[in-house]
Amino acid sequence: MSVITSASGTEWEIVSGLEVHCELATATKIFCSCANQFGEEPNTNVCPVCLGLPGSLPVLNEKAVEYALRVGEAFHFTVPAQSVFHRKNYFYPDMPKNFQTTQYDEPICEHGWLEVDGVRLGITRAHLEEDTGKSMHMGGAGGRIHGASHSLIDYNRAGVPLLEIVSEPDIRSSEQAAAYVDELRSTLKAIGVSDVKMEEGSLRVDANVSVRRIGDTGFGTRCEIKNLNSLKSLRDAMDHEAARQIEILEDGGEIRQETRLWNENEGHTASMRSKEEAYDYRYFPEPDLVPVQPTDELRAHVRATMPELPAARRTRLMAELSISEQDARTLLSTDGLADFAEAAVVLGAPPRDAALWTTQDVSAHLNVLGGGATVEGLDPGLLVETLQLVSDGLVSRNQGKEVFAAALAGEGRPAQIVADRGLAQVSDSGALGAVVDEVFAANSAAVQEWRDGDDKVRKKKRGFLMGEAMKALKGQGNPQLLNQLIDERLAD
Amino acid sequence: MNSSAFDIAADVRAGRVSARDVVEQHLATIADREADVHAFNLVMADVARRQADAVDGDVAAGHDPGPLAGVPLALKDNLCTRGVDTTCSSRILQGWKPPYDATVVTRLRDAGAVAIGKTNLDEFAMGSSTENSAFGATRNPRDLSRVPGGSSGGSAAAVAAGFAPLALGSDTGGSIRQPAALCGVVGMKPTYGTVSRYGLIAFASSLDQIGPFATNVRDAALLLETMWGHDPLDSTSIASPLPTLVQGLDDGVRGLxxxxxxxxxxxxxxxxxxxxxxxxxxxxxxxxxxxxxxxxxxxxMYGLDAYYLIAPAEASSNLARYDGVRYGLREEGTDIGTMNANTRDRGFGAEVKRRIMLGTYALSAGYYDAYYGQAQRVRTLIxxxxxxxxxxxxxxxxxxxxxxxxxxxxxxxxxxxxxxxxxxxxxxxxxxxxxxxxxxxxxxxxxxxxxxxxxxxxxxxxxxxxxxxxxxxxxxx
Incomplete structure (x- = not known):
């Protein structure tokens, strides 16, 4: 439970449910064979069907159904024997037919849930629908329709398959909302159905927000907040909206049920339309499509090809690699990072080292390369070999990091880099013994001070002798062996 | 003149008659009587001549042009024809040239048929007399003071007047059969899902079906047999193979x-x-x-009542796309909503507006169950x-x-x-x-x-x- 204490000292909580629109990453659109591709020249991925030209008819993309079933599997949904498309009728110029083909009272997925930080959050439903085109308002201020002289419409996005995932009003704080979306997002990505980029709009979140006094069990009047383009704007908008509602309620006012737009720059929400202005969508069953009846074969195929989900993998990585939840999240936050660590373990690397070197050094390597760099193509064998050199005592841990970075940068195999850079540790006890003898001979005063001194002096003098020996070895002496030899000489 | 489609195709395939001559004969008949009948919104004389020449070229080269070789075919003007005006007899689509052909148009052309014109209809196929056309009424060739029926009145009149031995219509509540009866020709509504609706401009999607007109039963069977069958572009099209129609036509009715x-x-x-x-x-x-x-x-007995809820409901949604934004008529306005309203006000005729309003009402919150829902239950009873x-x-x-x-x-x-x-x-x-x-x-x-x-x-x-x-x-x- 997350408590908001108002200025008057009253304790409140948020009650929220989220509507997440997820663009499915199918090769083609939901009802035609046009490419489903972001960022193309306007109105190039269009045909009579997605332009809604007279006489055209939709044909459902079977891949979109398969992806919806994968979502069903991932979030413990029931997928009924039959789901039905409806027409949602309203006029909007970026919607070519002036109705949206969507699912209504018989969606493809029902009654799912998602666990976030140990709390199970209900998901009411997920349904398939088509996306609309995009309007660009020209000649006005800031691309707004108000004051614009004309509008341009790009229908490339019209007919892109969407899955709308509607949660129960189980969310009690903006942090929990963000964690829900984060978990939803990483799971949708892991099962390969969407690239879930909030900035590009392939994942869009609307938040229904109401507030109530702690202890109350009923629901307050809610507002729907739109235009949330990041997890940060989701958190900020919800917190701001909750504060706005609390202020109204504490002043004795009433919340008006309405749709509000989050203004990222100004940090507040503003009314878009009230309940009274809401459309009557006049839903009725889409007569141009037949009911969706997933076959047993398709269901079995989906079950058989489900990957390990992020939550399960996180738990497994924590156990198998002996790492913290935070480290496991880091491994899973970048594509391929966890795969890299796990591959290194399979090739013989010690699990925890493999995980930590991957989170630190592989991540650092990607950061150096900058945006767009991926784990793809990096050889986990480089990490295995580096860690072997360290454990064999050929290089120190710090040298190992240098070697690994160079290997990732493509300078060669780790052993070769060690040789090229002259980094190999001297681990031959004969050679090291000779150096120690020389150091003791050249610094007999210090040796004597050690013998006469108390613990504090001894520690200092021992460190000095170690430093002299390392200096003579240009830093390449095996520190453990050197320590051992110095201790032996001092004990003589 | 007045040869059956069957005979024309047989003669053209055998090289006894040229498709070009067949077209010219029919164009001459059209020139003679079309001004009185007004069966067509558009006579595609040049396109038809080119197509006929292509058929003759095939025959000359020893290729079989197909079972409808050289047969003139009139197309109801709610069937999309690539690059050729397709109006639904509505001002709102005047001048619109589809970028694609309806599946039936492609199939019939591939079978050698020669599209000779686009026939008049009640606007968006809404009517029973072909008087609700933005481009003037069609008259019955048997008696010019009378209607040809509708909505496919242009197609029925074209066949009755000898403008073409074959025509296509669409039948949502009787729009092929009623004008066929009134003009004295054969008209048939096939089982829903047997003929692809891809490229048929929708009136009421769950009821619309394309079907044949002909002067005789065998020609109608031949036309349907040539164009029907599964189409992957129409989700409601029946996937299983369909029977032949001409074969067995004369098996009689004994024992039926x-x-x-x-x-x-x-x-x-x-x-x-x-x-x-x-x-x-x-x-x-x-x-x-x-x-x-x-x-x-x-x-x-309740069919008419159920129909006048279901068909307008679907039409109100199907016709929403005519808004002046992308194609067809645009009447400017001060904002987008006014532009939409002005366009639809000027673009649609009275009957179309009446049905859009009926259908919008039937689907409205609070009325859906009493109207659209009840009509669907009647449909189940039927x-x-x-x-x-x-x-x-x-x-x-x-x-x-x-x-x-x-x-x-x-x-x-x-x-x-x-x-x-x-x-x-x-x-x-x-x-x-x-x-x-x-x-x-x-x-x-x-x-x-x-x-x-x-x-x-x-x-x-x-x-x-x-x-x-x-x-x-x-x-x-």
Missing amino acids: RVGIVEELTDVEGIDPEVRAAVSSAARALEDAGASVDRVSVPST VRDFAAAYERFDVLLSPTSPTIAFEAGSKTADPLAMYLSDVCTIPTNLAGHCAISVPFGSDSVHNMPIGVQILGRELADALIFRVARALEVNRGA
């Missing part, structure tokens, strides 16, 4: 059980001469070896009652239209009277079944043709063609 539908024959408003024609058709079938009895299909009737009968018989062709202008001021023209044909659409209208006699006063309707269950298309053929063979005067 024929039921006369009381609710569609004996009710008030059916002209006595029309009812008498149904009786004599029944006798003709008995003479040919069928057994005939009367049958009640009670819920068909299917159930037909199923019971088809346990006892192989085919059913009724009038096609309650009356012969009526005088132009006589019903334009009374929409309800106009709607009653389809009372006998609508139940078939609601059930998704097939039915055919075949000329059987004419009325004694005006000598106007009368059509009788043979109804069949889902996928009984071949059977009703066989019965229609038997009536054609055995019709008297």
Whole structure:
């Protein structure tokens, strides 16, 4: 439970449910064979069907159904024997037919849930629908329709398959909302159905927000907040909206049920339309499509090809690699990072080292390369070999990091880099013994001070002798062996 | 002149007649009478000539152009033709040239047919007289003072006037069969899902079906057989293979059980001469070896009411896309909403507006269940009652239209009277079944043709063609 204490000292909580629109990453659109591709020249991925030209008819993309079933599997949904498309009728110029083909009272997925930080959050439903085109308002201020002289419409996005995932009003704080979306997002990505980029709009979140006094069990009047383009704007908008509602309620006012737009720059929400202005969508069953009846074969195929989900993998990585939840999240936050660590373990690397070197050094390597760099193509064998050199005592841990970075940068195999850079540790006890003898001979005063001194002096003098020996070895002496030899000489 | 499609195709394929000559003959007939009849929104003379030449080229090169080689074909102007104006007889689509062909247009061209023109219709196929056209009414070639029926009145008139031996129409509540009856030609509504609707501009999607017009039953069967079958572009198209229609057409009706539908024959408003024609058709079938009895299909009485909720509801949604944004007419306005409203106000005729409003109302929050929901329940009852009737009968018989062709202008001021023209044909659409209208006699006063309707269950298309053929063979005067 997350408590908001108002200025008057009253304790409140948020009650929220989220509507997440997820663009499915199918090769083609939901009802035609046009490419489903972001960022193309306007109105190039269009045909009579997605332009809604007279006489055209939709044909459902079977891949979109398969992806919806994968979502069903991932979030413990029931997928009924039959789901039905409806027409949602309203006029909007970026919607070519002036109705949206969507699912209504018989969606493809029902009654799912998602666990976030140990709390199970209900998901009411997920349904398939088509996306609309995009309007660009020209000649006005800031691309707004108000004051614009004309509008341009790009229908490339019209007919892109969407899955709308509607949660129960189980969310009690903006942090929990963000964690829900984060978990939803990483799971949708892991099962390969969407690239879930909030900035590009392939994942869009609307938040229904109401507030109530702690202890109350009923629901307050809610507002729907739109235009949330990041997890940060989701958190900020919800917190701001909750504060706005609390202020109204504490002043004795009433919340008006309405749709509000989050203004990222100004940090507040503003009314878009009230309940009274809401459309009557006049839903009725889409007569141009037949009911969706997933076959047993398709269901079995989906079950058989489900990957390990992020939550399960996180738990497994924590156990198998002996790492913290935070480290496991880091491994899973970048594509391929966890795969890299796990591959290194399979090739013989010690699990925890493999995980930590991957989170630190592989991540650092990607950061150096900058945006767009991926784990793809990096050889986990480089990490295995580096860690072997360290454990064999050929290089120190710090040298190992240098070697690994160079290997990732493509300078060669780790052993070769060690040789090229002259980094190999001297681990031959004969050679090291000779150096120690020389150091003791050249610094007999210090040796004597050690013998006469108390613990504090001894520690200092021992460190000095170690430093002299390392200096003579240009830093390449095996520190453990050197320590051992110095201790032996001092004990003589 | 007036050769059957069958004979034309046979002659063209054998090289006895050139497709170009066939086209020129029909263009000459059109030139002679089209000004009076006004069957066409567009005569595609040059396109037809080029297509005919291509057919002749095929024949000369030894390639078979197909079963409709060189046969002129009139297309209802709600079928999309690539690069050729497709208007639905509406101002809102005037000048629009589709970038693609309807599936049936492609299939028939591939079979050698020569598209000769786009025929007039009631705007967006809404009407029963082809008077609701933005481009002027079509008249009945048998009597120019009378309507040809509708909404496919242009196609029916074109075939009746000899402008083309074959035509395509669309039938949502009787729009092929009723004008066929009024013009004295054969018209057939196939089982829903047998003919692809891809490229048919929708009126009411769950009821619309493309079908053939011809001067005789065999030509109609040939036309349907050539164009039907599964189309992956239409999700409602039936995937299983369909039977041939021409083969077995003359197998007769011996042993068939024929039921006369009381609710569609004996009710008030059916002209006595029309009812008498149904009786004599029944006798003709008995003479040919069928057994005939009367049958009640009670819920068909509510067909008209259910239809006038379901069809407008679907139409209100299907016609929402005509908003001035992307194609067709645009009437400017101060903002987008005003532009939409101005465009639709000027672009749509009165009947279309009436049905959009009816349909919008029927789907509205708070009314949906009482109107659209109730109509769908009636539809289910009709299917159930037909199923019971088809346990006892192989085919059913009724009038096609309650009356012969009526005088132009006589019903334009009374929409309800106009709607009653389809009372006998609508139940078939609601059930998704097939039915055919075949000329059987004419009325004694005006000598106007009368059509009788043979109804069949889902996928009984071949059977009703066989019965229609038997009536054609055995019709008297």
